[in-house]
Amino acid sequence: MTQSHRTTDAWLYGWALGYAAVGAASLLVPLYAIDLGAGALLVSLIAATAAFAGVPGAILWGWLVSRTHRRRPFILVALGLTSAVLALTPLLSSPWTVLAANALLWFVVAAAAPVLNLVVVEGHQQHQWPVRFGLLNKYQGYGWLAGLVVGAGWSGVAGSAFGLSPLVAKRLFFVGAGLTALLGAFVVYLRYPERPRITERRFVRLLRHVQQNGFGGDRSTRAVPFGPGRVYWGLRSLRFGDDARRRLRSRLGTPIVRYLAAATLFFAAFSVFFGPLPAFLTDVGYGTDEVFVLFVVSSAASAVAYAPVGTLVARIDALRLQTSALVSRAILFPLVAVVGLGVAPPGGVVLVGALFAAIGLSWAVIAVTATGLVTNLAPEPIRSEALGAYTALGSLGGGVGSAVGGVVAGSVGYVAAFALAAVCLLASVAVVVRERTVRGI
Numbered sequence: 001m002t003q004s005h006r007t008t009d010a011w012l013y014g015w016a017l018g019y020a021a022v023g024a025a026s027l028l029v030p031l032y033a034i035d036l037g038a039g040a041l042l043v044s045l046i047a048a049t050a051a052f053a054g055v056p057g058a059i060l061w062g063w064l065v066s067r068t069h070r071r072r073p074f075i076l077v078a079l080g081l082t083s084a085v086l087a088l089t090p091l092l093s094s095p096w097t098v099l100a101a102n103a104l105l106w107f108v109v110a111a112a113a114p115v116l117n118l119v120v121v122e123g124h125q126q127h128q129w130p131v132r133f134g135l136l137n138k139y140q141g142y143g144w145l146a147g148l149v150v151g152a153g154w155s156g157v158a159g160s161a162f163g164l165s166p167l168v169a170k171r172l173f174f175v176g177a178g179l180t181a182l183l184g185a186f187v188v189y190l191r192y193p194e195r196p197r198i199t200e201r202r203f204v205r206l207l208r209h210v211q212q213n214g215f216g217g218d219r220s221t222r223a224v225p226f227g228p229g230r231v232y233w234g235l236r237s238l239r240f241g242d243d244a245r246r247r248l249r250s251r252l253g254t255p256i257v258r259y260l261a262a263a264t265l266f267f268a269a270f271s272v273f274f275g276p277l278p279a280f281l282t283d284v285g286y287g288t289d290e291v292f293v294l295f296v297v298s299s300a301a302s303a304v305a306y307a308p309v310g311t312l313v314a315r316i317d318a319l320r321l322q323t324s325a326l327v328s329r330a331i332l333f334p335l336v337a338v339v340g341l342g343v344a345p346p347g348g349v350v351l352v353g354a355l356f357a358a359i360g361l362s363w364a365v366i367a368v369t370a371t372g373l374v375t376n377l378a379p380e381p382i383r384s385e386a387l388g389a390y391t392a393l394g395s396l397g398g399g400v401g402s403a404v405g406g407v408v409a410g411s412v413g414y415v416a417a418f419a420l421a422a423v424c425l426l427a428s429v430a431v432v433v434r435e436r437t438v439r440g441i
Contacts, residue, residue: 011075012136014187015116016143018079021177021184022109023147025086027295028177029102030278031288032170038095040283040414044275044406046099051271051399053103054110055392061111071115072192078112079185087178090171145299147177152292166288256377256386262431263370263390264397266326269424271401273333276409276417283414284340290349294356301360302367309368318369318376323432325365330425332359337418 030043038046061074085105092098120136121129151173158169281291313321332355339351371390378386401424409417 009135010191011188012120012139014079014184014189014191015075015112016139016146017184017187018082018181019140019143020147020150021082021086021181022105023144024151024173024177025102025105025147026144027148027278027292028151028170028173029089029098029105031282031291032089032167032174033095033098034279034282035167035170036093036095036098038098038279039410040276040279040417041406041410042095042099043279044402044409046102047271047275048399048402048406049099049103050106051395051402053107055395057107057110061115065115065118071119072188074115075112075119075188075192076185078108078115079181079188081108083178083181083185085178086174086181089174141303145296145303148292148296148299152289152296155287155289155292170288256374256379258431258434259373259377260386260389260393262428263374264393265424265431266366266397266428267394268397268401268404269421269428270329271398272405272408272424273336273418273421275402275405276414277336279409280337280340280414284348285345286349287345290345293349294353297353298356298360298363301357302364305361305364306368309364313368313372318373319432321365322369322373323429325362325369326425326429326432328362329359330422330429332362333418333421333425334415337415341415
């Protein structure tokens with residue numbers, strides 16, 4: 001890497017600081033809403049609105065970027081507004097206003113997605129783009145994990161060392177997260193590269209070629225199958241002309257369409273489980289620090305496993321690996337409810353932590369194999385459309401699943417919600433297994 005590229009990449013440290021603040025807030029927001037009186041339904045709606053709010057944010061700002069040809073202001077405004085939302089959240093006293101603030105937060109975070117992808121590939125050849133996307137994912141991933149780790153540490157010492165109540169500790173942490181995002185904006189302001197020259201239209205055209213070649217490159221490119229950035233560029237790369245519609249219609253009922261249906265179902269199942277999960281852990285007696293630790297364990301297990309799983313995929317069929325991971329989650333999700341209800345903390349923390357680690361490992365398998373499966377199953381003429389549909393459907397399934405999980409948990413109970421997640425997973429497995437049969441594996 002040249003010295004100029006090192007200087008150019010230095011701005012990513014600022015974005016990583018912003019993502020650390022967002023990562024901490026991803027768990028802090030529902031826990032804070034619970035302290036204000038939110039139940040399982042509202043906590044799940046917080047997750048659902050976050051999933052839905054990100055897409056229009058990215059689309060709106062993507063349109064503005066293409067019209068203004070400016071990028072630096074959009075990254076700075078995204079980090080600045082993230083800082084403002086986090087710093088003002090402690091002033092909110094209603095869980096419904098917290099929900100609205102969280103939706104605004106994800107609207108703002110997603111708004112930067114079009115800019116980030118354009119800037120990170122500036123000055124690099126097209127064949128280097130997968131590695132550059134992987135670099136962006138790494139900074140975001142480590143930032144997110146760092147935010148969870150700091151949140152766990154602060155929650156553990158705030159009461160014992162400083163005598164703060166859980167509610168006051170959360171409010172102070174929001175302020176700290178806001179200042180971290182503001183520091184990130186300052187770093188980006190100082191180290192942002194020269195004004196990019198690549199246009200969004202050219203980027204989308206070249207991105208289709210990268211997508212049609214399966215992204216390749218760094219395994220961390222596949223670490224996050226969907227998210228604000230991936231959803232936005234997935235939608236932008238879809239071509240809705242008559243030729244595209246004819247190609248897609250002609251392939252209804254084909255393996256790629258069935259796999260996309262299965263992917264939508266298993267992403268919805270994940271959210272049926274994770275949507276009400278913070279409320280469940282709180283209700284069974286886990287403290288804020290213990291909840292943070294559990295999510296850190298899951299995220300760390302995924303991060304450690306990404307590269308080994310990537311190597312394993314080269315030797316073992318991806319469909320078999322993914323089927324195993326989905327079945328394991330169908331078992332693990334209800335087990336979390338059984339162990340959480342049956343073994344009280346602090347003893348239950350170890351057992352539930354082991355389950356969370358296994359859930360994190362299973363996610364690494366699913367994350368690494370999913371995009372590759374879409375690439376392999378889709379015929380080359382519609383490969384970019386299939387990848388775009390995959391990212392969009394994953395986000396849609398996640399939003400719907402969070403809402404459904406909250407409704408079921410609030411009306412029937414957590415065990416029923418987690419069991420429903422398992423049933424949905426097994427239904428998606430049936431579709432994936434059918435692809436194995438069709439392919440004679």
